[in-house]
Amino acid sequence: MATFIERVPFQDAEIAVLRHSTEIAEDLISNHYRISTSEWKRYRYDIQSLKDLREEEITDEAFAQIHRYSTSPHQRLRGGERGDYFKICLQDHVIRRAIERDAHILLLPLTAYIITHELIHVVRFARFLQRFDSTGVEQENEEKRVHAITFHLLHNCQIKGMPEVLHAFKDCRTMETFLGSSP
Numbered sequence: 145m146a147t148f149i150e151r152v153p154f155q156d157a158e159i160a161v162l163r164h165s166t167e168i169a170e171d172l173i174s175n176h177y178r179i180s181t182s183e184w185k186r187y188r189y190d191i192q193s194l195k196d197l198r199e200e201e202i203t204d205e206a207f208a209q210i211h212r213y214s215t216s217p218h219q220r221l222r223g224g225e226r227g228d229y230f231k232i233c234l235q236d237h238v239i240r241r242a243i244e245r246d247a248h249i250l251l252l253p254l255t256a257y258i259i260t261h262e263l264i265h266v267v268r269f270a271r272f273l274q275r276f277d278s279t280g281v282e283q284e285n286e287e288k289r290v291h292a293i294t295f296h297l298l299h300n301c302q303i304k305g306m307p308e309v310l311h312a313f314k315d316c317r318t319m320e321t322f323l324g325s326s327p
C-alpha cells in the first residue's frame with residue numbers, strides 16, 4: 145500500500161532556506177562550468193516549489209521533477225532566443241518527509257544537494273551532453289554521472305549537515321522524474 149503524504153507547501157521560513165540553497169547551488173554550478181553571469185542568464189530554467197506547481201508537475205515519488213517546455217514563458221522578454229526551457233519543480237512534501245524521517249538530515253544541505261543535482265542536468269541538457277528523452281541504461285549512466293559531479297562539487301563545502309546528506313543520498317534512485325511537453 146502506498147504511504148499517503150500530505151502535500152503541504154513550504155512556509156516562509158522554509159522558502160527563505162530554499163532561496164539560500166539556490167544561491168549556493170547556482171554559485172557552485174557557474175564556477176564548475178565556468179559560466180559567466182551574462183551567460184548564466186541565457187540558461188532557461190526556473191526553480192519552483194510546490195505552491196507554484198501545476199497538478200501534473202507534482203509527484204510523490206521523487207524530490208523533484210524536471211519539466212521541459214519547448215518555449216519559455218519568458219520568451220518575449222528574452223528577445224527571441226530559441227531552445228528548451230526547463231522548470232525544476234521541487235516537491236516540498238517529499239523533501240520534508242526525508243527530513244522528518246531522519247534527524248541528521250537538514251533542510252539547507254538537502255535542498256542545496258537537490259538543486260545542485262538538478263542544475264547539472266539542466267546544464268547538460270542545454271549543452272546537449274544529455275538527451276532529455278533518454279531511457280534505460282543511458283539514463284542510468286547519466287544519473288550516475290550527475291551523482292558523481294554533485295558529490296565532487298559538494299563534498300568540500302562547509303555547510304552544516306552536508307556530509308550526512310551526501311552519505312544518505314549519494315546513490316539516491318529517486319532524485320527526479322522527467323516530464324516533457326508542448327507549451
Ligand SMILES: [Zn+2]
Pocket residue numbers: 261265287290319320
Ligand atoms: Zn538526476
